[in-house]
Amino acid sequence: MGHTATAQDATGGLSATEHRLANGLRVVLSEDHLTPVAAVCLWYDVGSRHEVKGRTGLAHLFEHLMFQGSASVPGNGHFELVQGAGGSLNGTTSFERTNYFETMPAHQLELALWLEADRMGSLLTALDEESMENQRDVVKNERRQRYDNVPYGTAFERLTALAYPEGHPYHHTPIGSMADLDAASLEDARNFFRTYYAPNNAVLSVVGDIDPELTLAWIEKYFGSIPSHDGKQPPRDGSLPETMGGQLREEIAEDVPARALMAAYRLPHDGTRECDAADLALTVLGGGESSRLHNRLVRRDQTAVAAGFGLLRLAGAPSLGWLDVKTSGGVDVPRIEAAVDEELARFAAEGPTAEEMERAQAQLEREWLDRLGTVAGRADELCRYAVLFGDPQLALTAVGRVLDVTAEEVQAVAAARLRPDNRAVLVYEPLAQGADGDPEETDAAEAAAGQHDDTEKAAQ
Known part of the structure; x- marks a missing residue:
């Protein structure tokens, strides 16, 4: 041994x-x-x-x-x-x-x-x-x-x-x-x-x-008796420039219950301090009902029934910030998009408030502790840090790293990355407008976690 x-x-x-x-x-x-x-x-x-x-x-x-x-x-x-x-x-x-x-x-x-x-x-x-x-x-x-x-x-x-x-x-x-x-x-x-x-x-x-x-x-x-194997090639290089250098766009007419705006922003690699800062930025902007995008689009403008921002952490390639907005009634997507860009520009210019920072850090801390608090969650995170970063002990100190990030770092990553010229955009247009009300929940967000559970959809 x-x-x-x-x-x-x-x-x-x-x-x-x-x-x-x-x-x-x-x-x-x-x-x-x-x-x-x-x-x-x-x-x-x-x-x-x-x-x-x-x-x-x-x-x-x-x-x-x-x-x-x-x-x-x-x-x-x-x-x-x-x-x-x-x-x-x-x-x-x-x-x-x-x-x-x-x-x-x-x-x-x-x-x-x-x-x-x-x-x-x-x-x-x-x-x-x-x-x-x-x-x-x-x-x-x-x-x-x-x-x-x-x-x-x-x-x-x-x-x-x-x-x-x-x-x-x-x-x-x-x-x-x-x-x-x-x-x-x-x-x-x-x-x-x-x-x-x-x-x-x-x-x-x-x-x-x-x-x-x-x-x-x-x-x-x-x-112990299972033989090792040396034939594995390293994965191909996944590095890319920090930003996309322009907006990529696809419009789709499909049988969906409501118009939708989805976008993927190129963000820092997992395992970096900048990725933790990006996680906090997305939490302030789109992590739940107290977030800026929910307050603006769902509560104030009432142009959307759901608006969220999530982070797909990736170690071997740039991570993705995943924006998902389902529109309300017959609202046009350009109106939603203009409001999103306005909120992102304001955030890039001003950064998070002290209260937003505290709430976002508490939210991510709770998610981390909930995960490490279960035997299955901790086992998974120990494996993740061992495989992707070579050190399982990093799982036990992840919370501290999130709490160590400053508001200035959060503002900096938002200003550098959450821009119209650094995103891929998907716009859904219903073939025939369905009944008003909440759109059907789908697996798009689960797929955004990059995984496919095959026995009992237990997405982490």
């Missing part, structure tokens, strides 16, 4: 220890004896950014195949064993990673570890044409149900294609295209698995009511 390290977050008392097996698997453990449960989270360093042209959607297809049975667990056995033991489970795919997770009663932890190790070590022996065909159809059906056949369902895909140029590793989204899913062969899938589903390309975190020594012994027992 390799090195072991430990650290503790002075503010919250949360701590984590790090270990590495001889085959390269990184392990992060965090004890929490508040409730008798344990979360297992496994991040593989592979997402849609690792895919090549003509084979998009393989990362997401593989997430499905991982639930199709392995050498010792045929068919739907993974679900049956976890749920039969009182646990819950899921898997998601993003631009930058694929993750699998279980939350178990603490005395069933060994079962979850064995299951994850079995499919990491032996999925190839169970992967055949039948399971491949089966899951190809499931993914295509998911695409129809959640993207192609719902109002605004393809918005995220369209905006991503606008915001990241052709040939950029983030130009396509994790769901993949129908044509590429049809073109993927069993041999493509096997090569993909060999390359990316190796222990040295993964981080395993276990959080909760655990005995660290016993847990580590189980991990060594079940994962």
